[in-house]
Amino acid sequence: MNQPVTVPAELDVVELRIPAKAEWVAVARLAVAAVANRLDFSVEDIEDVRLAIAEACTNVIRHATSPGQIDIRCEATLTELTVEVGGGAAVRLRADVRSEDGLGIIIIQSLMDAVEYRAEQSGVVLQMTKRVHAR
Amino acid sequence: MNQPVTVPAELDVVELRIPAKAEWVAVARLAVAAVANRLDFSVEDIEDVRLAIAEACTNVIRHATSPGQIDIRCEATLTELTVEVGGGAAVRLRADVRSEDGLGIIIIQSLMDAVEYRAEQSGVVLQMTKRVHAR
Amino acid sequence: MDIKVQVRESEHEAYVVELSGEIDVYTSPKVKDAITELIDQGHYNLVINLEKVRYIDSTGLGVLIGGLKRVREHGGTVNLVCTNPQIKKIFDITGLVKIFGIFDDEQSAKKALV
Amino acid sequence: MDIKVQVRESEHEAYVVELSGEIDVYTSPKVKDAITELIDQGHYNLVINLEKVRYIDSTGLGVLIGGLKRVREHGGTVNLVCTNPQIKKIFDITGLVKIFGIFDDEQSAKKALV
Ligand SMILES: Nc1ncnc2c1ncn2[C@@H]1O[C@H](COP(=O)(O)OP(=O)(O)O)[C@@H](O)[C@H]1O
Ligand SMILES: Nc1ncnc2c1ncn2[C@@H]1O[C@H](COP(=O)(O)OP(=O)(O)O)[C@@H](O)[C@H]1O
Numbered sequence: 001m002n003q004p005v006t007v008p009a010e011l012d013v014v015e016l017r018i019p020a021k022a023e024w025v026a027v028a029r030l031a032v033a034a035v036a037n038r039l040d041f042s043v044e045d046i047e048d049v050r051l052a053i054a055e056a057c058t059n060v061i062r063h064a065t066s067p068g069q070i071d072i073r074c075e076a077t078l079t080e081l082t083v084e085v086g087g088g089a090a091v092r093l094r095a096d097v098r099s100e101d102g103l104g105i106i107i108i109q110s111l112m113d114a115v116e117y118r119a120e121q122s123g124v125v126l127q128m129t130k131r132v133h134a135r
Numbered sequence: 136m137n138q139p140v141t142v143p144a145e146l147d148v149v150e151l152r153i154p155a156k157a158e159w160v161a162v163a164r165l166a167v168a169a170v171a172n173r174l175d176f177s178v179e180d181i182e183d184v185r186l187a188i189a190e191a192c193t194n195v196i197r198h199a200t201s202p203g204q205i206d207i208r209c210e211a212t213l214t215e216l217t218v219e220v221g222g223g224a225a226v227r228l229r230a231d232v233r234s235e236d237g238l239g240i241i242i243i244q245s246l247m248d249a250v251e252y253r254a255e256q257s258g259v260v261l262q263m264t265k266r267v268h269a270r
Numbered sequence: 271m272d273i274k275v276q277v278r279e280s281e282h283e284a285y286v287v288e289l290s291g292e293i294d295v296y297t298s299p300k301v302k303d304a305i306t307e308l309i310d311q312g313h314y315n316l317v318i319n320l321e322k323v324r325y326i327d328s329t330g331l332g333v334l335i336g337g338l339k340r341v342r343e344h345g346g347t348v349n350l351v352c353t354n355p356q357i358k359k360i361f362d363i364t365g366l367v368k369i370f371g372i373f374d375d376e377q378s379a380k381k382a383l384v
Numbered sequence: 385m386d387i388k389v390q391v392r393e394s395e396h397e398a399y400v401v402e403l404s405g406e407i408d409v410y411t412s413p414k415v416k417d418a419i420t421e422l423i424d425q426g427h428y429n430l431v432i433n434l435e436k437v438r439y440i441d442s443t444g445l446g447v448l449i450g451g452l453k454r455v456r457e458h459g460g461t462v463n464l465v466c467t468n469p470q471i472k473k474i475f476d477i478t479g480l481v482k483i484f485g486i487f488d489d490e491q492s493a494k495k496a497l498v
Contacts, residue, residue, distance in 0.1 A: 013204075014162060015152040022410040023173060027149060029408075031166035038158060047470050054441050058409040069148075103442035103478050110477040157296040164294075182356050189327050193295045238328035238364050245363040 016072040018057075020064055020087065025057045028072055035074045036081055040132050048111040049081065049130050055104040056085035056126045064123075071122075079132050080113075086125035151207040153192075155199055155222070160192045163207055170209045171216055175267050183246040184216065184265050190239040191220035191261045199258075206257075214267050215248075221260035273297035274322075275304045284383050285313045286376065290322035293330030301330065305337040314346025317379045321353055326360060338370065347371070349379040387411035388436075389418045398429045398497050400490065404436035407444030415444065419451040428460025431493045435467055440474060452484065461485070463493040 014035050018024040033050040041049070053072065060070045064087055073084040109115055114129040149170050153159040168185040176184070188207065195205045199222055208219040244250055249264040273291040280286050285308050293301055308316065318334065320326070338348045349371040352358055361367045373379035387405040394400050399422055407415055422430060432448065434440070452462045463485040466472055475481045487493035 012154045012156070012159065013152075014154070014159065015150075016166065017148075017150040019147045019149070021147070022408075024147065024149065025409055026406070027166060027169040027173070030169040031151065031162060034162040034165040038162070044470065051439075051441060051474070054408060058441060058443060061409060103445055106478055107442055107474065157294075160295050161292070179356065186325075186327060186360070189294060193327060193329060196295060238331055241364055242328055242360065 010077065012076045014074040014076070016074075017069050018072070020061050020068050020070050022058075022061060024070075025054055025061070028057050028070065029054045032072065032074060032083060035076060036130070039076060039078065039081055041081075041130070042133075045130060045133075049083070052108045052111045052128055052130075053083055053085065055108050056083075056128065059104050059126070060085065060087050080129055081132075082127060082129045084125050084127045086120060087123040145212065147211045149209040149211070151209075152204050153207070155196050155203050155205050157193075157196060159205075160189055160196070163192050163205065164189045167207065167209060167218060170211060171265070174211060174213065174216055176216075176265070177268075180265060180268075184218070187243045187246045187263055187265075188218055188220065190243050191218075191263065194239055194261070195220065195222050215264055216267075217262060217264045219260050219262045221255060222258040273300055275300055277304060277308065280317070280380055282315070282380075282384050283313070284315045284317060284380050286317045286319060286380070288319040288322070292325040293323060293333075294325065294327050295329040298329040298333045302333045302336070305333065306340075309337065309340050309344075314341040314344040315383045316341060316346070316348045317351060317376060317383065318348060319351040319376055319379075320357060321351055321376075323352075323354065323357060326357055328364075331360070331364060331366060334370070335366070347383065349373060349382055351376050351379045387414055389414055391418060391422065394431070394494055396429070396494075396498050397427070398431060398494055399427045400431045400433060400494070402433040402436070406439040407437060407447075408439065408441050409443040412443040412447050416447045416450070419447065420454075423451065423454050423458075428455040428458040429497045430455060430460070430462045431465060431490060431497065432462060433465040433490055433493075434471060435465055435490075437466075437468065437471060440471055442478075445474070445478060445480060448484070449480070461497060463487060463496055465490050465493045 016028060016031050018028055029050050032053045033046055036046045036049045057070050068087060071086050075082045108128060112128040113131045116127045118125045118127060151163060151166050153163055164185050167188045168181055171181045171184045192205050203222060206221050210217045243263060247263040248266045251262045253260045253262060273289060273293055276288040278286050287304060289301060291297065316337065334348065341348055351373050353374055361370065361372060371382055373382065387403060387407055390402040392400050401418060403415060405411065430451065448462065455462055465487050467488055475484065475486060485496055487496065
């Protein structure tokens with residue numbers, strides 16, 4: 001009789017794969033900004049997400065040891081957006097990507113609420129979360 | 136000594152997967168417009184591609200017999216953009232999608248240079264090509 | 271990526287529906303609701319102003335056609351105001367130019383109702 | 385999604401590089417080339433005007449830092465003009481506000497060079 005009252009926040013997933021080339025980063029930037037636009041983010045928050053994703057893609061392009069694709073996975077709920085950026089099948093990221101403390105990483109850390117690295121078969125995946133703040 | 140002189144047009148692929156829900160079509164529209172923007176299309180041509188892709192996504196949403204994802208695959212060369220729109224794993228399109236001559240299909244046929252249907256495991260895939268015209 | 275719907279009464283019992291933004295599969299239900307409400311209230315002479323619409327797809331066209339069909343049953347009509355060449359093109363290629371009165375400004379669209 | 389680079393000579397042998405558009409991993413080589421060319425020609429007092437820049441990422445910042453490092457070797461400097469709050473924020477969080485002179489208008493940026 002005592003059923004737990006859980007309202008599962010519906011999770012929508014948008015996936016994008018672009019060539020790991022400088023000229024396609026703008027597509028990732030625009031697409032993820034469009035995803036963010038579906039949540040109740042402020043304009044400034046959307047700008048933050050857009051830049052963080054661009055930095056993550058730029059990192060893949062700079063540090064990939066072989067050309068290939070960039071995989072971007074967005075998980076959107078009403079209250080937060082999580083974006084994962086990793087090298088596609090053909091991309092091998094250097095193992096030391098994590099230790100790098102370049103400007104790009106500083107920017108990502110500052111603009112997103114949570115940042116995590118995960119080692120996967122295909123290389124390092126950068127996971128970033130931005131939460132919708134009550135306005 | 137007589138090697139064929141073929142300049143292989145480099146093919147770049149951008150893939151996008153969105154939930155088959157009305158609120159995500161805008162993301163597909165923007166992302167594909169951003170892809171088209173990388174080719175030497177006129178502003179009007181980009182608008183055409185944007186609308187055609189939206190119509191194709193709307194078709195999947197209207198006619199899918201089960202909810203799921205929309206798969207969008209863009210193949211870009213210097214001279215043309217081919218976009219395929221189909222139902223993802225969970226989407227089964229009705230077999231009669233092709234016979235439909237609704238407004239959406241009329242619009243796609245008018246705006247794109249070539250339109251083709253292909254039956255796949257996951258349902259019908261709509262393939263559309265827009266060529267860059269000399270300006 | 272949103273639609274704004276404004277309804278105002280005008281001369282001769284005409285009603286103007288002014289739309290701004292993008293009319294697609296996501297936003298068109300809002301447009302449909304506004305038009306349906308007007309018709310349910312007995313207003314059959316409508317001007318739909320698309321001047322501030324940046325984008326319309328077949329779902330949006332379907333809503334306009336649906337509205338036209340319903341007001342015609344009551345001897346009314348729907349006139350459109352449209353200046354955006356890209357949107358005019360869509361009415362052209364779908365043949366809807368032959369079904370709707372399409373005008374360059376709201377004043378002409380209203381005059382043509384009477 | 386493009387960058388425009390305009391270079392003009394100003395008073396006191398200062399050069400102004402005016403950028404408009406987006407500076408990212410794709411467009412920043414064009415910015416780098418313009419700055420490198422100026423420095424190679426012996427111009428070490430630069431104002432880089434970012435007023436019309438809508439977007440800059442770490443690649444763009446790297447180009448600006450690289451330029452600053454090179455002109456400093458010759459006793460010169462780089463002053464920036466920046467009014468966009470989003471872009472100012474990026475200079476803030478990266479600590480680059482402490483390295484660059486950042487000004488609200490071109491006139492002040494030029495005056496501060498001398
Ligand atoms: N906080 C900083 N202060 C001054 N210069 C920096 C700083 N961070 C990076 N740089 C310089 O900016 C340039 C670009 O570096 P960065 O963007 O960090 O590249 P990456 O992210 O690939 O490591 C390099 O020349 C680097 O030395
Ligand atoms: N050429 C046309 N002339 C008049 N009405 C049309 C025309 N095409 C479609 N309609 C009407 O517009 C509405 C939307 O149809 P449509 O956009 O074709 O849907 P679908 O693409 O799912 O078949 C329907 O009510 C349909 O009857």
